[in-house]
Amino acid sequence: MIAIVDYGVGNLFSLKSSLDYLGLESKITSDEKDLRDADKIILPGVGAFGDAKAKLESTGLILVIKEEAEKKPLLGICLGMQLLLEKSYEFGEYEGLGFIPGDVVQFDIPKEYKVPHMGWNALDFTQKNCPLFKYIKDKDYVYYVHSFYAKTEPKYVAATSNYAIDVTGVVWNKNVYGTQFHPEKSGEVGLNILRAFGELK
Amino acid sequence: MLAKRIIPCLDIRNGRVVKGVKFGDLRDVEDPVEMAKFYNDSGADELVFYDITASAEGRKLFADTLVNVAKQIFIPLTVGGGISSVEDFDRVLKRGADKVSVNTGAIYNPSIINEAAKKYGSQCVVLSMDIKRVDGEFKIFAKGGRENTGIDAIEWAYKGQEEGAGELVVNSIDTDGVKKGFDLEMLDAICAKVSIPVIASGGAGCKEDFTTLFKSCKGVDAGLAASIFHFKQVDIKDLKKDLRANGIEVRL
Numbered sequence: 292m293i294a295i296v297d298y299g300v301g302n303l304f305s306l307k308s309s310l311d312y313l314g315l316e317s318k319i320t321s322d323e324k325d326l327r328d329a330d331k332i333i334l335p336g337v338g339a340f341g342d343a344k345a346k347l348e349s350t351g352l353i354l355v356i357k358e359e360a361e362k363k364p365l366l367g368i369c370l371g372m373q374l375l376l377e378k379s380y381e382f383g384e385y386e387g388l389g390f391i392p393g394d395v396v397q398f399d400i401p402k403e404y405k406v407p408h409m410g411w412n413a414l415d416f417t418q419k420n421c422p423l424f425k426y427i428k429d430k431d432y433v434y435y436v437h438s439f440y441a442k443t444e445p446k447y448v449a450a451t452s453n454y455a456i457d458v459t460g461v462v463w464n465k466n467v468y469g470t471q472f473h474p475e476k477s478g479e480v481g482l483n484i485l486r487a488f489g490e491l492k
Numbered sequence: 493m494l495a496k497r498i499i500p501c502l503d504i505r506n507g508r509v510v511k512g513v514k515f516g517d518l519r520d521v522e523d524p525v526e527m528a529k530f531y532n533d534s535g536a537d538e539l540v541f542y543d544i545t546a547s548a549e550g551r552k553l554f555a556d557t558l559v560n561v562a563k564q565i566f567i568p569l570t571v572g573g574g575i576s577s578v579e580d581f582d583r584v585l586k587r588g589a590d591k592v593s594v595n596t597g598a599i600y601n602p603s604i605i606n607e608a609a610k611k612y613g614s615q616c617v618v619l620s621m622d623i624k625r626v627d628g629e630f631k632i633f634a635k636g637g638r639e640n641t642g643i644d645a646i647e648w649a650y651k652g653q654e655e656g657a658g659e660l661v662v663n664s665i666d667t668d669g670v671k672k673g674f675d676l677e678m679l680d681a682i683c684a685k686v687s688i689p690v691i692a693s694g695g696a697g698c699k700e701d702f703t704t705l706f707k708s709c710k711g712v713d714a715g716l717a718a719s720i721f722h723f724k725q726v727d728i729k730d731l732k733k734d735l736r737a738n739g740i741e742v743r744l
Contacts, residue, residue, distance in 0.1 A: 304588050308563045338613060405687055407615060407658070410494040410713065411537055411743045432495060432743040434568060436615045453493060476590065478532065478567050 293317040293489065294329035296356070298347045300370070301337035309475040309482060315489040321350050326359055331491065336370030340379040340395060340439070343370050344387070353388065360390060364491040365467045372462060372469030373441055381439045390467040393443030400455035407438040412452040412472075414460055421449035421463050422491055423470075426483035433460070433472040433480055440471065495743040496706050496735065497537035497714035498728055499691065500721040502527060504573075505544050507553030528561045531721070534728040536567065537743055540593065540716065543573030555587050562588020570618060576601065581608045585616065593618040593661060596634045599641055599648075602655060609656025617659075618691075619652035621645060623678060624665040630678060637665045645678075646685050653686045660686060661716065663693040671697025674705045674715070683711030691716050699731045706740045 293310060295303055297319045310317040317333075318325055326332055334356065336343050347353060356365065367375045376387045379395035387395070398406050411432040416424060435452065441459040451457040452472075462469040468488065474481035503510040508522040528539055541561070543554045551574075562569060571584040572593030581592045592612075598605050598619060609617045622633045623645040630645035649660055662682050664675030674695045683690050692705055693716040702715050720726045732742040 302585055302590075304586070305562060305566065305590070308588070309566050312564065312566070337615075402687075405689060405713075408494070409615060409658070409689060410497060412494050413743075475566055476568050481566060 292325075292329050293331045293333055294325045295319045295333045295335060296326070296347075296350075296352065296371075297321045298343070298350045298352070300343045300346055301335055303335060305473075305475040306333065306335055306368070309485055310489070313482060313486050313489060315485070321352065323352060323355050326352060326355050329359075329363065331364045331366070331488065332356065332359060334365065334367045334371035334374060336368065336374060337436075338370060340370065340373060340381040340387075341383055341385045343374065344379075344385050347374065357388065360467055363466065364488065365390070366488050367462075367467075367469035368475070369437060369471060369473055372471055373439065375462060375467060375469045376441050376443065379439065391441070391443055391447050391462045391464050391469065393441060393447065395439050396442050397439055398456075404455045407436055408440075408454050408458060409436045410434070412454060412458075412460075414450045414452055415457070416450050417445065418449040418463065421461060421468075423449070423461060423463075423468055423484050423487050425487040425490070427480050427487075431480045433470075433474070433477040433484075435460075435472045437471060441469075493741050494713070495537070495741050496712075497691075498535070498702070498731060498742070499538045499540055499714050499716040500531050500536050500728070501540040501542060501693075501716055501718045503542045503544050503718065504554055504557060506547075506550045507557050510544065524557045525560050525564060528565045531728065532565050532567060535732055535744065536728055537714070538568040538570060539565065540570045540572065543571065546574075555583070558584060558587040558589060572618070572620060576604070578604060578607050578611060581612060581616070585612060591616050591618050591659070593620045595620040595622065596636075598652070599632065599634050599643065602651065605652060605655035605657050609658070614656050614658035617657050618661060619649075619657035619659070620661040620663065621648060621652075622663050622665055630681065633665060637668075646681055649682045650685050653688050657688065659689045659691060661691045661693055664695060667695030668693075670695055671720070673697065673701040674709075676705070676708055679705075679709045679712055683709060689713040693717070696720055696726070699726055699734050702731060703735060703738045703740065706735065707738070
């Protein structure tokens with residue numbers, strides 16, 4: 292079972308539906324026991340970092356997620372991916388979960404590039420052996436919506452998308468994975484990423 | 493670079509698509525789920541569902557339709573039609589919509605843009621505008637283009653952005669249905685004033701109209717159309733191949 296962490300941010304309908312569609316058993320939950328029992332965990336999220344971090348804290352699940360991520364695959368999506376980093380500078384300064392060294396920072400790009408970075412952009416693999424890429428190809432398109440992005444060391448970046456700069460698209464550190472884009476909104480490519488995640492041990 | 497988006501729009505009345513696609517010569521398909529699948533398979537980047545029912549029963553059918561589509565189609569879904577309160581946003585977002593398009597509702601109550609943006613994020617809020625030239629000026633029309641509000645369209649677009657809209661749909665009443673191309677002059681005027689994504693609507697008659705749109709209006713992010721896709725005058729896959737051949741980035 293894949294536990295989708297429910298901490299009151301964002302709409303989980305599409306994520307749950309896409310896992311159902313793939314035949315992957317999942318549960319939207321904020322119950323510690325479910326996270327302990329699950330064989331994988333997804334940390335979703337939309338909205339602002341500070342607010343999401345506070346809500347996640349109030350569930351009391353942070354320590355559980357940290358312990359379980361030692362043993363099983365964890366996937367952060369969009370803001371859920373940003374939460375995997377050490378720190379965010381979105382409207383203040385907030386501490387993340389620290390699975391991935393680095394910070395979440397504002398776009399500093401030419402004015403003709405609109406922010407949020409919203410729409411379909413191509414993935415450039417930087418580590419093509421990342422297990423999430425089992426069923427997709429370099430240059431496949433995925434759907435992004437975000438105003439801040441993750442800045443980390445190249446060894447934790449599995450794919451980027453170009454938007455004046457190389458925007459971190461996928462992070463990866465051992466058991467911990469994160470996608471800045473929304474796989475549940477990225478058509479076949481997104482489904483194939485979730486399928487690959489579902490097959491991880 | 494972000495790909496330019498191609499967006500078909502489906503009008504839904506009482507849970508059925510108003511203009512069905514002809515699948516071969518077999519039948520008119522009016523089932524929204526089948527039609528959404530068809531568009532998804534042909535490479536649509538996003539789908540817009542426009543609820544044109546007026547009755548409560550129709551609304552209920554629309555909600556069921558939306559849930560069924562969202563369970564099987566995993567690209568962004570935008571819902572419009574009769575959105576006049578934050579509760580309306582809630583109603584459709586809970587059923588799988590990713591964005592909500594508001595038009596006349598925002599003209600009568602502009603604060604809805606800000607309230608919805610604060611609650612759900614700007615990325616959820618699409619301001620759709622029906623615009624027509626009146627004495628050489630761009631004016632906002634309400635109620636499906638029937639009523640001149642006298643509001644200046646450029647100012648309204650800017651206000652929408654400042655209130656928190658994440659995207660604008662610019663529908664030109666002057667070119668809508670004429671099929672001689674998008675309203676480039678109107679689109680340029682809007683793009684010059686705002687920095688949020690702009691979706692062009694109204695006037696597409698052939699593939700070349702989209703090439704012209706993206707080549708001449710650099711600020712436009714997406715092209716929206718209905719009947720030319722429904723009646724297969726333009727196939728989305730062919731269209732995207734053409735666009736790419738013309739040096740325009742699209743998702744293929």
